[in-house]
Structure formats: C-alpha cells, structure tokens
Amino acid sequence: QKEVEQDPGPLSVPEGAIVSLNCTYSNSAFQYFMWYRQYSRKGPELLMYTYSSGNKEDGRFTAQVDKSSKYISLFIRDSQPSDSATYLCAMRGSGAGSYQLTFGKGTKLSVIP
Amino acid sequence: DSGVTQTPKHLITATGQRVTLRCSPRSGDLSVYWYQQSLDQGLQFLIQYYNGEERAKGNILERFSAQQFPDLHSELNLSSLELGDSALYFCASSVRVGPYEQYFGPGTRLTVT
Numbered sequence: 321q322k323e324v325e326q327d328p329g330p331l332s333v334p335e336g337a338i339v340s341l342n343c344t345y346s347n348s349a350f351q352y353f354m355w356y357r358q359y360s361r362k363g364p365e366l367l368m369y370t371y372s373s374g375n376k377e378d379g380r381f382t383a384q385v386d387k388s389s390k391y392i393s394l395f396i397r398d399s400q401p402s403d404s405a406t407y408l409c410a411m412r413g414s415g416a417g418s419y420q421l422t423f424g425k426g427t428k429l430s431v432i433p
Numbered sequence: 434d435s436g437v438t439q440t441p442k443h444l445i446t447a448t449g450q451r452v453t454l455r456c457s458p459r460s461g462d463l464s465v466y467w468y469q470q471s472l473d474q475g476l477q478f479l480i481q482y483y484n485g486e487e488r489a490k491g492n493i494l495e496r497f498s499a500q501q502f503p504d505l506h507s508e509l510n511l512s513s514l515e516l517g518d519s520a521l522y523f524c525a526s527s528v529r530v531g532p533y534e535q536y537f538g539p540g541t542r543l544t545v546t
Contacts, residue, residue, distance in 0.1 A: 339536055352532050363523055379485040414532055420466060420478040421535060
C-alpha cells in the first residue's frame, strides 16, 4: 500500500461546478498537508497549506483534513476553465528529518466551458 | 512565478552520460529540495540541503549526487544515465529547515536516449 493514495481521474466537470478532490494516507506521523496545482509541463504551485485536522478556506478553495480517518480533501467552488490542471496532495511529518514531502500521484481535472 | 529558477529547461542526452542540473532558490531561502517526477512513480523526494549541508535523503540512486554552494544555489549530478532516468526534475526551496512551505521551480525535463 502506498503511503498516499489519490484517484488519478481524469475528472471532467462543467464550468461553475463544485469540485471535490481527495487523498487518503496511511502514515499517522503526517502532520502537515498541502495541495499543489500543476499545469502541464510546469512546476507544482502551492495552493493550500494546513496543519493537523480542520478546515482552511482561501477564496474559492477549501481544504479539509480529517486525521482520524486519514483523509484530506480540496473543494473548488465555482470552478473555472483556468482550474483545469493536475492537483497533487502532499504531506509531511513534524520531526527533524521528516520535512520532505510525500505526494499523491495527482488528479487530472478538466473544467468544461 | 515562484522565484525558484532551474536550468536548463530541457536536456537530451545518451545512456551512460553525465549531466548537471542547476537550481537557484528563492531569495532568502536556505533550504533546497530535489524531486523527481515520472509517469509511473509520481513526484518523489530525492535529497535536501540546508545552508550547504545535506539534511535528508530519499529515494536517490547512488549514481546521483547533489550539493549546495555558498551562494545557496544547488546542483544535481546524474551519472551513468539509463533510459529509466528520463523524467522531470524539480527543485523546491523553503526559508529554513522545518515545516515551512516549499516552493517549486519550473523543472528540468531530462530525456535519455
């Protein structure tokens, strides 16, 4: 079992839809959770950064972390064609030597005008 | 633009050769991370440097090595290249060692023929 599982999609939604992206993980040492957006042939761009369980909102994006279920989500409201990209979840521990990121394989999202 | 720069953008070379990838972190960032992204493995952590010193190692092959120089730029050296080394190589930087955000560069696409 991989440490981080993410449905690769592809996921296709109409413009204006609410998008839900998810990851599950197995390592209980993970404390910090991130979502990156990666456009084709570009570097990952940090979207959201959260610590431990709870919700965090930034504009149209909401990140949720449920440590008890080892499950994280990213919601995108009022999705736009410019949101079409691959979304990567990432996570890491809190101790020294554990700051490197472990990534899911990414979910490819297409928002259709 | 994350502020992390990587050169070259593309590299095509033959099996058995050696290449050097270069990364300049964001201004003020002391920590540099190298990641490899392939279609089958996704994004995987290779190695981390902080202020010139190696801090953590991931799934880095013995044929690969890295270093961080006094001006904080970093180089990833790949030798005895194999077809399977073809991938995107990303550098990320953060302000210090610790649970700080990592910002990714645009990557170097390596093709081994």
